[in-house]
Amino acid sequence: MNTFLLVSFIIALLALGWFAWRYFRLRHGMEAFARTIRRTTQEGSPAASLPEDEAGLEELSNAVRALAESLELRSLEVDAERAKLAAVLDRMTDGVLIADSDGYVTFLNPAAERLFDAPGAIGRTVAEIVRQHQLVEAWRRSCETGEAQEESVELPAMRQFLQLVILPDQQTGSSLLLAQDLTRVRRLEKVRRDFISNVSHELRTPLASLKALTETLRDGALDDPKAAPRFLGRIETEVDALTQMTQELLDLTRIESGQVQLDLKSAAPGKLLASAADRMRAQAERTGLILTVESAMDLPEVHADAARLEQVLVNLVHNALKFTAPGGKVILSAGAKSGFVRFAVRDTGVGIPEDELERVFERFYKADRARSSGGTGLGLSIARHIVEAHGGRIWVESVEGRGSTFYFTIPVF
Known part of the structure; x- marks a missing residue:
């Protein structure tokens, strides 16, 4: 019995030791x-x-x-x-800001930094960054009501239209602000309105004349052997004007959309000037103007579509003749400059007001004095698109009352 207990004790001790180990x-x-x-x-x-x-x-x-x-x-x-x-977020053109519940900005992307001119603005308040009371009030309304707000403002000093959309987070009290620059959209909208207004004006005048002429013919002038041809001639003139405007609109649309393929070849500037002058010389003589060409004979040839470039020169000369009084001069010239040939059409006409210089190449744009001068108002716009399609640049310098000079550059061949 004692032996059994001893063995059991030893076994238990060994088991305990093993478990401990x-x-x-x-x-x-x-x-x-x-x-x-x-x-x-x-x-x-x-x-x-x-x-x-x-x-x-x-x-x-x-x-x-x-x-x-x-x-x-x-x-x-x-x-x-x-x-x-x-x-x-870095590549977005819209500005994105995140503000905490206390109104401090915790994040803004590069577009927001540019729009609000606020680099490194994290940690500043929304009011400090936005700096426009209408936008700040919209943000505060959003925080108070817990509802999304939208506000648009014009910044005259920067010539900018901004729209701010505020989206609050009711759980955390923070807010997301999306800032959009609508300047280009507003400008395009203005161009669209001006286009519709100008097209309406340009169509209304000849259509009203056609209606009056046809009514006169119908009321008896058609039977008058002397009056009838005169009225029919005026109808033909108005129809030709409408046809010209339609054709120029189609040309302009094709050029703007890239549908016109330029036939680029080597062309001599002197020949282009001479050809354009020959086409417009008879018109210049009828209006009592002197049309001359001043160009060096050793100019480098240009890489151009000769027909289209001549169209540009003809449009510029036609414009100069229209605004130059009898006895005045219109001078075509060209000169080489830094890998380009610079063409110029200078007149001694009425000139262009300084505040209108930037707009003369817009479609249908006319100074008030030009409303009765004829033409479609598309010639300069067509000229600009043709020159830019050649990789050149066109601009005008003018002093009101002393004449204007239209310049454009074309790369050398």
Whole structure:
């Protein structure tokens, strides 16, 4: 009996010792594994550096490593999405601002910095960055009501139209502000309105004349052998004017849309000037004007569509003849300059007011004094598009009452 008890005691003691040894070994392994995880976290090492199949902790170490790899993968995906979002925000033409519940800006993209001229504005208030009371009030209304607000303002000093959309976050009290520069849209809208207005004006005058002429003929003038031809001639003139305007509109539309293919070849500037002058000489003589050509004979040839370039010169000469009084002069010239040939059409006419110089190349644009001078108002616009299609530039210099000079450049061949 005593022997049995002794053996049982020894076995129990050995079991206890084994369990104690296993406990301390397991604890030591757990502590070492924990130190490894902490070190990996602090050093930012990849999940692959975590131990795998750790002795005695195989299931736990493999599960931890699998979890770390999963978190690492998700972190990479989040970073990739964040990079995409940052790239989109950086390249947006609309400004984006995020303000916290206290009104301090926590984020703004480069477009917002440009629109509000506020580089490095993070940490400043919305009011400091926006600096426009209507926009600031819209933001405050949005914060107070918790509703989206939209406000548009014109900034005359900067010649700018801005629209601000405010989207509040009712949970955090922060707000998202989207700023859009509508300047180009407003300008295009103005061009559209002006185009419709000018087309209406240009059509109304000849159509009214045609209606009056046809009514006169119908009321008896058709039977008058002297009056009938005169009225029919005037009808033909008005129809020709409408036909010319329609053709020039079609030409302008094709040029603007790139449908006109230029036949670019080597062309002599002197021949282009002489040809345009010959075409317009009879008209100049009828109006009592002197039309001359002043050009050096050794000019380099230009890379151009000769027919289109001659059309530009004819349009410019026609414009000069229209606004120069009898006895005046119109002079065509050309000169070489920095890889280009600069053509010029100078007149001694009435000149152009300084505030109208930037608009003379717009479609249908006419100074008030030109409303009764004939023409469609499309010639200069066509000339501008043809010159720009050649890679050149066109501009005008003028002093009111002393005449104007239209210049344009064409690359040399």
